[in-house]
Amino acid sequence: MPQSLSTASPRGAAAAAPRWTRADVEALYELPFHELIHRAHEVHRANFDPGTVQLSTLLSVKTGGCPEDCGYCPQSVRYDTGVGNQKLLPLEEVVAAAAAAKANGATRFCMGAAWRGPKQKDLEPVLEMIRAVKAMGLETCATLGLLRDGQAEQLREAGLDYYNHNLDTAPEFYGEIISTRQYEDRLDTLEKVRRAGLHVCCGGIIGMGESRSQRAGLIAQLASLDPPPESVPINHLVPVPGTPLADAPPLDWTEFVRTIAVARITMPKSYVRLSAGRQQMHEAVQAFCFYAGANSIFYGDKLLTTGNPEAAADRALLAKLDLSPLG
Ligand code: SAM
Numbered sequence: 001m002p003q004s005l006s007t008a009s010p011r012g013a014a015a016a017a018p019r020w021t022r023a024d025v026e027a028l029y030e031l032p033f034h035e036l037i038h039r040a041h042e043v044h045r046a047n048f049d050p051g052t053v054q055l056s057t058l059l060s061v062k063t064g065g066c067p068e069d070c071g072y073c074p075q076s077v078r079y080d081t082g083v084g085n086q087k088l089l090p091l092e093e094v095v096a097a098a099a100a101a102k103a104n105g106a107t108r109f110c111m112g113a114a115w116r117g118p119k120q121k122d123l124e125p126v127l128e129m130i131r132a133v134k135a136m137g138l139e140t141c142a143t144l145g146l147l148r149d150g151q152a153e154q155l156r157e158a159g160l161d162y163y164n165h166n167l168d169t170a171p172e173f174y175g176e177i178i179s180t181r182q183y184e185d186r187l188d189t190l191e192k193v194r195r196a197g198l199h200v201c202c203g204g205i206i207g208m209g210e211s212r213s214q215r216a217g218l219i220a221q222l223a224s225l226d227p228p229p230e231s232v233p234i235n236h237l238v239p240v241p242g243t244p245l246a247d248a249p250p251l252d253w254t255e256f257v258r259t260i261a262v263a264r265i266t267m268p269k270s271y272v273r274l275s276a277g278r279q280q281m282h283e284a285v286q287a288f289c290f291y292a293g294a295n296s297i298f299y300g301d302k303l304l305t306t307g308n309p310e311a312a313a314d315r316a317l318l319a320k321l322d323l324s325p326l327g
């Protein structure tokens with residue numbers, strides 16, 4: 001067993017910026033299932049209150065009509081998914097949704113737009129939304145695609161706390177899922193976000209037909225960002241009819257739980273979000289994910305265009321598991 005596995009720390013743990021190689025991460029995946037989630041839970045307890053889960057509510061402020069060709073995404077203009085091309089939501093609707101999210105117990109409000117990236121004229125009204133949501137006492141998050149120079153700074157000045165921008169999969173699998181942009185473009189935006197002083201929310205999608213080694217490649221990339229993202233959304237593919245990944249091969253649930261555990265061990269101080277795909281996931285699997293170190297969820301009956309468990313059902317699930325929302 002490599003040295004790194006006996007201590008649940010990466011090679012060169014004494015160095016300022018630990019790096020996880022793909023081989024290190026693959027070795028974690030290979031551990032016996034219960035050994036892996038036991039280790040992940042220990043790391044979780046050493047870094048977080050294991051009885052607390054952070055709640056983020058999503059709102060799609062600009063839905064559909066996206067020129068990109070991401071093979072998983074119902075919002076691409078290239079796929080016939082029944083998602084139309086809608087205009088940017090008016091500020092009042094966003095404020096009303098944020099107020100409802102806050103009243104329901106969410107602490108963070110995430111605004112998503114189906115853009116390759118915002119033009120300056122697109123950004124202005126989103127800055128207004130961020131100012132308004134921030135003034136309500138919520139943490140703010142936005143996911144708007146690739147950013148140009150200066151845009152991350154404008155978002156920060158408007159009161160944005162987190163920018164979500166996912167690497168989605170391993171570098172060598174990326175080209176099989178998306179052709180309209182490169183992995184490097186995503187890394188470049190993440191760098192801009194970090195330099196502007198925003199918190200980084202960056203994760204990926206599991207279950208797109210990638211191999212275990214490619215799942216490990218994604219986690220190694222995320223864990224090697226310097227510093228690692230504060231928030232790591234692990235999405236289970238929601239297969240949407242009309243998208244190229246509608247018939248992706250099913251993923252065994254243990255592989256998803258392993259991914260959560262591996263994310264927890266390699267990014268011990270990050271919030272690991274059990275993200276898309278919970279509506280299709282048995283509660284028992286979600287419970288395993290929480291035990292393995294997931295400590296954040298999307299909360300509210302909709303993700304961007306697809307469903308999510310009802311808020312009341314999630315409150316009941318958390319209560320059954322004696323988990324409390326982060327206040
Ligand atoms: N357009 C922006 C972008 O691509 O960064 C922001 C919105 S985009 C919908 C945000 C993320 O949603 C994607 O990076 C992907 O991880 C996730 N996502 C989209 N469709 C999904 C699906 N069918 N299942 C799981 N996750 C999905």
Ligand code: DTB
Pocket residue numbers: 058074075112143164166203204233234235238275276303304305306307
């Ligand atoms: C993330 O990692 N997952 C969220 C959020 N960031 C923006 C989006 C999930 C989208 C699932 C498909 C849909 O609802 O359209």
Ligand code: SF4
Pocket residue numbers: 066067068069070073074075076113114115116145
């Ligand atoms: Fe567009 Fe984002 Fe969907 Fe890709 S994931 S098609 S960039 S909305």
